[in-house]
Amino acid sequence: MSLNTIVLFTIGLNAYALLLIYLRSWLYRVPVYRPMVKNFALSVLPLALFLALAIVLVLTVGFVSRALGIVVGAAGFAVWLLSLPNSGYLITELNQNHRREDEDVPLWYDIIAVLTFAMSGVVNTVLGVLAVQLTFALIVFGDSNSALRAAPVRAMPIVIILLVSIGIYLGRYLRLNSWDVRSPRRMWNKLREHFDSRRSVGNFLLFCATHTVFLLLIYGLIAGPLLEAVATTPDLVTDG
Numbered sequence: 001m002s003l004n005t006i007v008l009f010t011i012g013l014n015a016y017a018l019l020l021i022y023l024r025s026w027l028y029r030v031p032v033y034r035p036m037v038k039n040f041a042l043s044v045l046p047l048a049l050f051l052a053l054a055i056v057l058v059l060t061v062g063f064v065s066r067a068l069g070i071v072v073g074a075a076g077f078a079v080w081l082l083s084l085p086n087s088g089y090l091i092t093e094l095n096q097n098h099r100r101e102d103e104d105v106p107l108w109y110d111i112i113a114v115l116t117f118a119m120s121g122v123v124n125t126v127l128g129v130l131a132v133q134l135t136f137a138l139i140v141f142g143d144s145n146s147a148l149r150a151a152p153v154r155a156m157p158i159v160i161i162l163l164v165s166i167g168i169y170l171g172r173y174l175r176l177n178s179w180d181v182r183s184p185r186r187m188w189n190k191l192r193e194h195f196d197s198r199r200s201v202g203n204f205l206l207f208c209a210t211h212t213v214f215l216l217l218i219y220g221l222i223a224g225p226l227l228e229a230v231a232t233t234p235d236l237v238t239d240g
Helices: 003-028 034-063 066-083 085-095 107-141 145-149 151-173 178-182 184-194 198-231
Strands: none
Touching: 003 034, 003 107, 003 198, 034 066, 034 085, 034 107, 066 085, 066 107, 066 151, 066 178, 085 107, 085 151, 085 198, 107 145, 107 151, 107 198, 145 151, 145 198, 151 198, 178 184
């Protein structure tokens, strides 16, 4: 599977997820569930941020300086990383909390709609991590294909996906958002109140462990073959 194919099917999955949200309203004469639309927009935000950051980096390095490009890249990566849990957060929509007892929407419709919605967030997460991993390998290790076999490059998805799992938990159970980092005291107070027992800590650790393993398995399934193919392909430019 090529990167272009992954991008194409990711766009298709997102479009289908959004279509099912609005089609639900049209078919069954119920209001559009606006929180789901908002969460969808937040899910694709990290990919939009990555594209914008890539363009800014190319212009900065090409027309200003590499040093400034490093600063811009580091700041942009921090913003991107803070926004990335919004993609994986769609997993939590599987709780079907948007259903109402007085609605005539069949359960089967909401199952496929929410499953598609959740998987679009998972694939958005995978594509975002893959894009950053490839960019990191290129910037730090150059254009050699063997760069993808370097330990830091291989470890990057594990670290990022673990942080994503933590972010999903904080978003779902503490109702924290990416922009709440602007109020560190408020965040600390929420964290202190929430993790006031061993049970809370245990639930947090189990949540993060299960979600991290799940996302890593999906990452390996989608990105693994592509990365392996690139890493084992002889470099186009060799010495001599």
